[in-house]
Amino acid sequence: MPANTSVEDGGISLGSEMVAGTENPDAPVLDVYLDFACPHCADFEEVNADDIDSLVTAGEATVVYHPSRSSTAAAASTPASPAAP
Template sequence: MTTQAGRLTAPIHVPAGATEGGDGIVVGDGPVIVDAYIDFQCPFCKQFELTSGPTLDQLVENRRITVVYHPMAFLDAASTNQYSSRAASASGCASDQGMFMEYAYGLFVNQPPEGGPGLSDDELIELGTTVGITDPVFEACVRRHTYIEWAAYVTARAVQRGVNATPTVFVQGVPVPANPQVIVAAVTAATS
């Protein structure tokens, strides 16, 4: 990731399924864009995924929305091993395997507490196996931290957009509370 005249440029390594600008993972192909800024270390993001995830999945399945997940590294200091960055990088590796959503859900369900060590690389790899990722390329990607710079880039782009907390949600570019009912109402309003 480099800056040119104050502008961020995408890192060399960007996961499959990333946005054109490289700052998020695209899920679905509906007409309304929902941006979700998340950190895999964030307890409120876990709560958001567990409460809003099924609603977002249904909206994607019904082709009403496209969700762009922006895995951030806000909370690296809340672990002893840069867990936010490493988990975001591993989610990029899962996206390369076409398993971003399954892996992201697994990261939230197995979220370590803030303040201690996050999951080790071995545990991140094992989580991949648990959700069905069997390609050895995934293990190598996680161990090399292939998408660490990408996680920093996603975070920097989010900060440029004014995101200062996770989870943060936008529907068609308008910030909304990270609440399933409010998101559905905003999506409905955007399509009326």
């Protein structure tokens, strides 16, 4: 597991310093599951990123990002099989 993953399931935590692997002690944890190829995840990030960053830098929360690859993204990146004759 990479050194900057600080939670057992591989999530990447960010504390007030906004450095991977840090946390804000005694603050609630906000788990964010995302897929970089997902348009809805991009919408969520656009709408909420500033608020999440403000909470984290103020020490009011620790955010843990859980990057994943959705089956839709996986299917889109897999070459199609040739058609059967």
